[in-house]
Amino acid sequence: MVVAQDCRGRFDSEGDFYPLINEGLDGYDTIEWAAAQPWSNGKIGTFGWSYLARNQYHAAMYRPPHLGAMFALVGGASVFEEHAYPGGAPSVTWRQFILQVAASGPQAERNPAVAESLRQIQKNPAPWLALHPQKRAEIFASLPEYRKIYQDLLDHPQLDAFWKQRGYYTPGYYREIKDVPILFLGGWYDNSYVVDGILRQFSALQRLHKTLKKLIIGPWPHSPIGQAECGDADFGAAAAADRRVLAVDWFDHWLRGRPSRVLGPEAVRLFRMGGGDGSRNAAGRLRHGGEWITAQTWPPRPVQPVKYYLRSGGRLEAALPVTDQPSRLVYDPERPVPTIGGRNASSWMRACAQNQVCSPQILGCEDSLPLNRRRDVLSFQTDPLASPVDVTGSVRAVLWISSDAPDTDFTAKLVDVYPDGYALIITDGQTRARYRKSLEKPELMKPGRVYKLVVEVGSTSNRFAAGHRIRLDISSSNYPRLEPNPNTGEPPNRWTRRVKARSTVYHDRRRPSYLELPQ
Numbered sequence: 001m002v003v004a005q006d007c008r009g010r011f012d013s014e015g016d017f018y019p020l021i022n023e024g025l026d027g028y029d030t031i032e033w034a035a036a037q038p039w040s041n042g043k044i045g046t047f048g049w050s051y052l053a054r055n056q057y058h059a060a061m062y063r064p065p066h067l068g069a070m071f072a073l074v075g076g077a078s079v080f081e082e083h084a085y086p087g088g089a090p091s092v093t094w095r096q097f098i099l100q101v102a103a104s105g106p107q108a109e110r111n112p113a114v115a116e117s118l119r120q121i122q123k124n125p126a127p128w129l130a131l132h133p134q135k136r137a138e139i140f141a142s143l144p145e146y147r148k149i150y151q152d153l154l155d156h157p158q159l160d161a162f163w164k165q166r167g168y169y170t171p172g173y174y175r176e177i178k179d180v181p182i183l184f185l186g187g188w189y190d191n192s193y194v195v196d197g198i199l200r201q202f203s204a205l206q207r208l209h210k211t212l213k214k215l216i217i218g219p220w221p222h223s224p225i226g227q228a229e230c231g232d233a234d235f236g237a238a239a240a241a242d243r244r245v246l247a248v249d250w251f252d253h254w255l256r257g258r259p260s261r262v263l264g265p266e267a268v269r270l271f272r273m274g275g276g277d278g279s280r281n282a283a284g285r286l287r288h289g290g291e292w293i294t295a296q297t298w299p300p301r302p303v304q305p306v307k308y309y310l311r312s313g314g315r316l317e318a319a320l321p322v323t324d325q326p327s328r329l330v331y332d333p334e335r336p337v338p339t340i341g342g343r344n345a346s347s348w349m350r351a352c353a354q355n356q357v358c359s360p361q362i363l364g365c366e367d368s369l370p371l372n373r374r375r376d377v378l379s380f381q382t383d384p385l386a387s388p389v390d391v392t393g394s395v396r397a398v399l400w401i402s403s404d405a406p407d408t409d410f411t412a413k414l415v416d417v418y419p420d421g422y423a424l425i426i427t428d429g430q431t432r433a434r435y436r437k438s439l440e441k442p443e444l445m446k447p448g449r450v451y452k453l454v455v456e457v458g459s460t461s462n463r464f465a466a467g468h469r470i471r472l473d474i475s476s477s478n479y480p481r482l483e484p485n486p487n488t489g490e491p492p493n494r495w496t497r498r499v500k501a502r503s504t505v506y507h508d509r510r511r512p513s514y515l516e517l518p519q
Contacts, residue, residue, distance in 0.1 A: 001039055005030050007055075009106065009145075017105065019097075019149060020054055020079065020167035027059030035066035042066055043255040047247055049073030049185075050222065057201075058167045063178040069254035071247050073185045074222055076197025077170045080163035081439070084153060086192045087456065088435030088442075089409050090483035090492065092129065092348060093192055094153060095136075096122070102146040114142050125348050126363055129480055133493040157492035159439040170201060179209040183250050183263075185243060187220030188273065188427065188460050189230050189352040191344045194222065196394070196459050199298050206267070206297065214263065215298060216241070217461075218271040219290060221344075221352050231341055231352030233424060234285040238292065239271055266294035272392060273426070274463030278418050288353070288416075288424060293461070299393040303518040308382065308470065310507040310514060316380040316472060326506045327378050329476065331408060333484035333498040336477035338364030340371060342413065342428040343458060348480050356415070356423050356473075364479050370423070372473050378505060380515075381417060381471035389464040393518025395427055395457040397472060400511035402451065405501035406444040406489030407434045411478045412455040414515070415471035416464055423471065427458035430482060434489070444489045450511065457515075472515045476501060 008026065009017030031044045044066045046056045053075020060067060076082040084094040102108055103118035117139060121128045128136055133154055140147035156162040164172055182205065186198040195217065206213045219235040220226060228240040249262040269292055276289025293300070308316045312324045340362055341354025348363060356372065358365040372379035397412040413428040434442040436453045445451060464470050477484055487501040507513045 001034075003030065003034050010101070017101070017145060019101070020051070020058065021165065023055040024058030024062055024166055027055055028062045028064045031059060031064040031067050041255070043068035045069040045071065045251045045255050047071045047251075048075075049225070049243075050075060054079075054167065054170075057170050057177060060178045060180070061166055061170075061173050061176045063176070067178055067180055069180055069251060070182045071185070071250050072182060073243060074187065074190055074194055074198070074225060076194040077201045078159075078163070078197055079168040080159050082193040082197050083191075084163070085157060085159075085439075087430040088432035088439055089430050089485070090133070090157070091192055092480050092483065093344070095150070096125075096348060098146060098150050098153070099139075102140060102143055105143070105146065107143045107145060111142055114139075125480070133483070154493040158435075158442060171204070174204045174208055177205065179211050181212045181214075181250075181254050183214045183246065184216070185225070185246065186215075186217050187222065187225055187230075188217060188271070189219065189221045189343050191222045193343075193429070193456075193458065195343070196456070199459055203298050212267070214267055214269075216246070216269045219273050229283070229285055231354045232286055233288045233353040234276075234281045234283075235271070235273060235288055235290045236276065239290060264294070266296065268295040268298055268300065269293075270295070270300070270392065270461050272390065272461040272463055274416065274465060275388075278420070278422070286418075286422060286424065290463075293392070299518060303393045305516050306519045307514040307516055308472070309512055310380045310472070310505065312507070314378075314380050316382045316470060316515065320512055321508055324508045326504045326508075328502070328504050329376050329378055329474075331376050331476035331485075331487070331501045331503065333477070333486055333500075335366070336364060336479035336484045337371060337374060337377060337411075337475045338362050339478050339481040341425045342478075342481070344481050353424050353426070356425065372423070372471075374475075376475055376477070378474040379471060380474075381415075381469045384419065384467050384469055385464055387466050389470065389517075389519060390462075391426075391464065391517045391519055392461040394459045395518070396429075396516050397455040397457055397474070397514070398516060399453050399455065399474070399513045400450055400506040401433075401453050401503060402448055402506075403433070403445060403501050403503040404447045405487040405499070405503070406447065407432065407485060408487050408501040408503060409433065409476045409482065409485045410453060410455055410503075411475045411482070412457045413473040414457050414460070415473060416462060417469040417471050419467045426462045427460040428478070429455050429457040430478060431455045432485065450506065470515075470517070474505060476503060
């Protein structure tokens with residue numbers, strides 16, 4: 001038997017909607033109601049993806065007695081860190097989500113003109129995104145329920161108590177989550193930092209709980225999940241997975257006592273991308289290839305962090321620099337670097353792995369230059385590799401920086417460069433400088449002073465083949481994935497002007513900037 005439940009205030013459900021806050025206790029009630037029905041054996045499993053995966057975590061925090069197993073697909077640990085302000089930088093992902101739910105909500109149904117306006121923004125977001133963040137709120141003027149949701153997002157740019165509520169944030173409540181078998185499913189190209197949240201969740205609960213926790217991560221976006229192709233890349237037939245088959249196998253085992261026929265004995269199953277021949281399939285996608293690897297923990301042990309140092313001339317080398325001239329970039333918030341590929345699920349961006357070449361249909365593109373040819377992008381790469389390099393784990397860039405601005409962003413992309421120059425984004429991340437020490441307590445920079453800053457580039461698994469190059473691209477913007485930093489140091493979402501930021505990245509022996517890869 002299957003029970004489907006809408007959230008409060010959504011579709012045919014009564015009540016008032018507010019994202020993720022009421023779903024825990026409502027889920028508890030439904031689980032216990034289902035267990036008491038005459039057709040139930042008293043063992044209830046929960047299933048859902050994205051928002052619905054977070055609802056499962058939330059309900060499990062109240063420990064419903066009859067909850068027997070969970071299948072959580074593409075659901076992370078922290079809405080703030082994965083959707084609203086990843087790395088402290090405002091992301092459009094949560095803003096787009098608010099538009100989507102507002103357009104399909106009961107208030108919009110009673111006001112067709114407003115619903116149509118919201119739908120038009122989703123089709124052509126450029127004019128709306130060009131507005132000041134506060135000015136955008138006017139679209140919700142006749143939808144007070146969603147006006148509050150949007151305004152709360154703007155009013156809480158730090159990881160404060162608002163974002164640490166149950167439903168939004170699970171790390172603070174791990175010990176409250178009921179100890180039941182959980183299958184986690186995610187993708188390397190999921191939007192923002194969702195895959196990192198899944199990995200964080202799995203690792204914490206595997207340590208705390210006694211019952212089985214399983215993890216499957218493939219080369220997939222947020223949606224559709226389980227396909228063998230993503231963006232420009234074809235990872236081979238082996239990369240495909242059917243979440244319905246996995247769900248039936250998982251619940252047959254834990255709710256009906258049947259032997260598992262699909263899931264193996266390993267706790268962790270990861271798709272290591274790469275190893276393809278670089279040819280094109282019938283649809284024109286690059287055959288990047290890959291294979292499944294197994295482990296018992298995340299990250300797989302042993303993992304050795306290897307440093308690749310930034311050098312002048314755009315080099316990336318294992319040798320520590322002795323003397324080196326710094327690299328400089330000028331970032332103009334009126335002309336940000338456009339988002340091309342990488343980890344995102346928004347329909348406003350081209351999703352997943354993509355060669356980083358601009359074209360007019362991409363929001364923010366003004367010319368056809370590859371992104372690393374822009375003057376506001378610093379690009380560092382190795383010589384062609386003599387032998388394959390396998391990377392599995394969390395990637396980060398450690399940068400020594402200064403700026404004439406009190407606040408600006410630093411973005412980083414890990415790129416697999418083919419011998420013919422094709423550049424495949426593997427993972428990417430960002431840090432807003434005021435949050436370099438803490439997402440809870442911002443601290444502005446003093447112009448000209450040198451700071452050490454860490455960019456969490458994200459978790460991944462990829463084989464850089466012999467003859468390929470490992471590349472790191474650094475900039476200060478990635479739009480529309482991230483709202484452009486105005487560089488003034490004014491309160492986030494309440495700035496009054498935007499100015500250029502002139503920043504320096506140092507890479508000498510005293511201030512060695514480097515890319516750290518888990519190998």
